[in-house]
Amino acid sequence: MAKLFAEDQAIRENVPHAKMQDMAFVEKMWADDAARRTRTRALLESGQLSTADDYYAAAFVFQHGEQPQDYLLAHSLALAAVARGKAKASWIAAATLDRYLQNIGQKQVYGTQWRWPNDALPSREPYDRQLIPDSLRTALGVPTLAKQDKNLAEMQAEQAATK
Structure with missing residues (x-):
């Protein structure tokens, strides 16, 4: 599982937004993601995932899925990773819930997901900013609303400067 996780993360490290507009790159990434999900699903179904690290890695692999069921899994x-003692898995738990909610047409609640609608400036919308208080965000390793707003402003300024 560690190898699958490393592969999943490697393709996403230091990738500029412009590279994500290259459809050949994106299609290869999606095909590789699908293959990793297939392998991870086989490990899960055969009972070969059991440690907190296994579940943590598998969560990231399925976070890069295509269907709401991938994000819910x-x-x-x-x-499961949190329950087995991996505290830092709380962030991916929040992020997967946000991605699931967005993909079923609901507002995200933690603010972990970014969108670039029609190549416009980045946004976290739709986003229910009121449901989850900053104290819970902080407990789960998610930035506070003020930090999220600062990050958003920086990303938007950076992208606007490159246009």
Whole structure:
């Protein structure tokens, strides 16, 4: 599982936003993601995932899925990692719930997901900023609303400067 996780993360490290507009790059990434999900699902179904690190890694693999069911499974895997003692898995638990909610047409609640609608400036919308207090965000390793707003302003300024 560690190898699958390393592969999943490596393709996403230091990738500029412009590279994500290259459809050949994106299609290869999606195909590789699908293969990793297939391998991870086989490990999960055969009972070969059992440690907090296994579940944590598997959560990231399924977070990069294509369907709401992938994100919901990722959320459950993250919860299993937390239950087995991996505290830092709480962030991926929040992120997977946000991604699931967005993909079923609901507002995210933690603010972990970014969108670039029609190549416009980045946004976290739709986002229910009121449901989750900053104290809970902090407990789960998610930035506070003020930090999220600062990060958003920086990303938007950076992207606007490159246009």
